[in-house]
Amino acid sequence: MTRDANADLRGPHKIVILNPKGGCGKTTLATNIASYFALEGTPPTLVDCDPGGYSMRWVDKRSADRPPVYGIAAYDHCESSNRPLRAFPGSRQLIVDLPAGLTPNQIFHQTYDADSILIPVVPSEIDIYSAAKFIADLLLVAQFDRRNRSLAIVANRTKHYTKSYRMLMRFLRSLEIPVIAEIRDSQNYVHAAAEGIGILEMPHYRVAKDIEQMERMFGWLDRWRTRRLDGLIAEEIRRLPDVEVTDTSLTLSH
Numbered sequence: 333m334t335r336d337a338n339a340d341l342r343g344p345h346k347i348v349i350l351n352p353k354g355g356c357g358k359t360t361l362a363t364n365i366a367s368y369f370a371l372e373g374t375p376p377t378l379v380d381c382d383p384g385g386y387s388m389r390w391v392d393k394r395s396a397d398r399p400p401v402y403g404i405a406a407y408d409h410c411e412s413s414n415r416p417l418r419a420f421p422g423s424r425q426l427i428v429d430l431p432a433g434l435t436p437n438q439i440f441h442q443t444y445d446a447d448s449i450l451i452p453v454v455p456s457e458i459d460i461y462s463a464a465k466f467i468a469d470l471l472l473v474a475q476f477d478r479r480n481r482s483l484a485i486v487a488n489r490t491k492h493y494t495k496s497y498r499m500l501m502r503f504l505r506s507l508e509i510p511v512i513a514e515i516r517d518s519q520n521y522v523h524a525a526a527e528g529i530g531i532l533e534m535p536h537y538r539v540a541k542d543i544e545q546m547e548r549m550f551g552w553l554d555r556w557r558t559r560r561l562d563g564l565i566a567e568e569i570r571r572l573p574d575v576e577v578t579d580t581s582l583t584l585s586h
Contacts (some may be wrong), residue, residue: 344419348446353462357452358487359386362429376425377402381410387429393528447556452488455500478508481559489517507522508564513549
């Protein structure tokens with residue numbers, strides 16, 4: 333899946349969170365990303381494509397004195413329409429919380445124009461197997477090109493020094509896709525969801541251990557324009573004769 337080199341970098345930043353399996357933390361990521369960008373000053377648009385409506389319930393719980401987040405319930409659209417989703421006027425971010433169980437064709441139509449794609453994976457054998465199959469489908473069936481630097485993985489609900497954590501990290505390192513954050517298993521996310529807030533809106537003393545990894549994810553998202561430009565430049569160089577490009581270096585072929 334390739335992007336048009338002339339695509340408008342001034343448009344909204346489209347962020348898609350997806351995984352074929354339920355219960356992996358997609359809504360946790362989506363709502364905390366929405367909270368982060370709301371705190372930055374401009375209301376983001378959060379699109380809930382899950383029939384469970386968890387992101388929309390989070391928006392509904394959000395009090396009027398909090399930085400606003402625009403919410404769109406779009407389950408029917410995401411299931412049956414190939415038309416692109418649109419952010420509210422003025423929004424700089426379009427955050428899409430996709431449901432489990434999408435077909436490869438549905439995945440393609442929801443991700444082909446995404447600037448950032450996040451796949452949360454939790455440390456269990458079933459989830460790792462499901463993620464491996466899904467990522468293969470994403471790269472092969474949906475024709476996603478990892479070289480465009482828009483895809484990343486978030487290890488979710490991690491507990492360090494456990495067997496399941498070591499198994500998860502071995503699997504993730506084998507994918508050659510960046511793991512941008514390791515979100516620990518914490519009740520802070522549960523409490524934040526119940527109040528319609530993100531953990532950045534909670535007292536710092538309660539969430540200090542959680543913020544570092546979340547900020548790594550936010551930093552990766554904030555660099556979306558740089559990542560896209562790097563991918564486009566690498567693609568142009570790759571087309572030159574006698575030049576080989578890898579994800580991390582340039583080497584001349586002899």
